[in-house]
Amino acid sequence: MKGRMVFGISFFLLVYLLINAYIGWQxxxxxxxxxxSLPAALYWIVFGIIAFAYLIGRIPLPNPLKPAARMLKVIGSYYFAVMEYALLLLLVADLAGWLLRxxxxxxxxxxxxxxxxxxGIIALILVWGSRNAWSPVIRSYPxxxxxQVKGMTRLRIVVASDIHLGNIVGKRHLRRLVSRVNALQPDLILLPGDVIDDSIEPFVRNRLSDILQLLKAKFGVYAVLGNHEYYGGHVEEYVSRMKEIGIPVLRDEVVEAVDGSVIVAGRKDHTAESMEPGGRLSVAELLEGIDRGKPIILMDHQPRQFGLAADAGVDLLLCGHTHRGQFAPNHLVTKRLFELDWGYMRKAAMHVxxxxGFGSWGPPIRIxxxxxILQIDMTFQA
Incomplete structure (x- = not known):
């Protein structure tokens, strides 16, 4: 396993280096x-710092240098979008130049x-993509x-996945989330993973929990872990801090919510299978022994194993993770990787x-x- 990881990282770095050598040369x-008269050494030093800013910013540095590291991570995050579109556009420019020659x-x-x-094209993409990232929409799925649920014919569930609170997605966007979600007057709020963007440090330093706890729902707020909570390596601290503000993080756990009338289940993220000794429970194991006469809602961060969830009796499966590729043409990849990478589908009797996502990983750019935010109005038999 360790050898495969070393090979994978080495291969990634080689490809990254080759791509940036091409962009840098152009x-x-x-x-x-x-x-x-521009000195070549100056150009390549500046370009190298920008191209590898995100990786440099992740190196543990003394406290006085941490603000510089955070700035490098922000610069590097934006560069990921610039790099992808620069590669695509420069290849087209090279082809056009060859044809003209x-x-x-x-x-x-x-x-x-x-x-x-x-x-010019990249600048337009960044402006438009930034607008898409910072201007959330409400999508409704009845x-x-x-x-049957005694005394109730409808339950309004509001869902916000992939918030990615960190150095880029911070107080302003989180306040936007709280305002939009509370305005929907939800009965239940569910957060299907990646609430934080790996490192818990910005979450603590900026006291983002003070804002997150302002989310209000009649029957409470529940969350599950995503892959980024695992990547940060502070799962226990994160779960503890969420508990302090009244948001239980379900880790292969089931609760009887809505005054005991609805089952809300939360799986550990798929990442647990490689990062936790005990892995995670299957859906069937997680739901063993529950009252299947009650509506069953399952949160599982990554959209996998729909068939197994449907077979286990889940009525509503909620996922995130994919960001729908975040910026095109990445959505063509996520569409092939997942049975459903975004939107709604019916899997047997189960709704998916x-x-x-509400936030963004890397650059706050969406194309x-x-x-x-998802508004799911669940109706029951009268």
Whole structure:
């Protein structure tokens, strides 16, 4: 396992280095056209710092240098979006230049012309993507469950997955979440994982729990772990801090919510299978012995094993994780990786809703996806 991990990391770093060598070289051709006297060493040092800013920012540093590390992580996060679109656009620019050369129509100073076009397109993408990331929408999914709940015909469930509270998604966006969610007057609020963006340090330093505890629902707020809570390595502290503000984090646990009328179950994230000695329970094991005459809601961060959840009697499965690729064309990949990477589907008698998330990982940029909150109005038999 360790050897495979080392190989995987090494392969990733090699590919990352090759991609950035290509982008850096194209940038150098543009830069020398723009400023012929620019020292090559200065250019490559600055470019290297930007390209590897996120990785550098994750290196543990003394307290006086931590603000610089946080800034590098923010710069590096935005660079991930710039890198992807720069790669795609520069490949097109190179192809166009080659075709123009064949026809003898390639203009002088082509690197300068193509460079400005690429920069302009990327700037527009960043502006539009930022608007999509910071302007959440409410998506409504009415679902019918063929079970009776005494004294109740409807339950309003509001869902916010993948908030990714950290150095980028902070107080302003979290206040936006609290305002939008509470305005929906939910009966139940569910947070299906990745509430924090790996490191718990910004969550604690910025006292984000003080804002998160303002979420109000008649029958409470529940959460589960996502992969990023595991990546940060502070699961126990995170669970403890959530408990302090009245939000239980369900780790392979089942609660009888809504005055005992509805089952809310939460699985450990799929990451537990590789990072916890005991792994996690199967859905069937988790739901063993429960009253299946009650509506069953399951939170499982990653959208996997829909068939097993349906077979276990789940009525509503809530997931996140995918961000719908966050920015196109990544959604073409997530669409192939998951049975449902975003939206709603019916799996036998089970309803499935996969959210693209409220926050963002890396750059707060969304193209072909939106920051969203789910409003699920569950109705029961009269």
């Amino acid at each position: 940038g150098w051709l543009f830069a020398v056209e723009l400023a012929p 064949l026809t003898g129509a390639k203009p002088d100073h082509y690197p300068l012309i193509a460079g400005w076009i690429v920069i 679902v019918q469950v063929d079970k 809703a996969v959210s693209s 072909a996806s939106r920051s969203e």
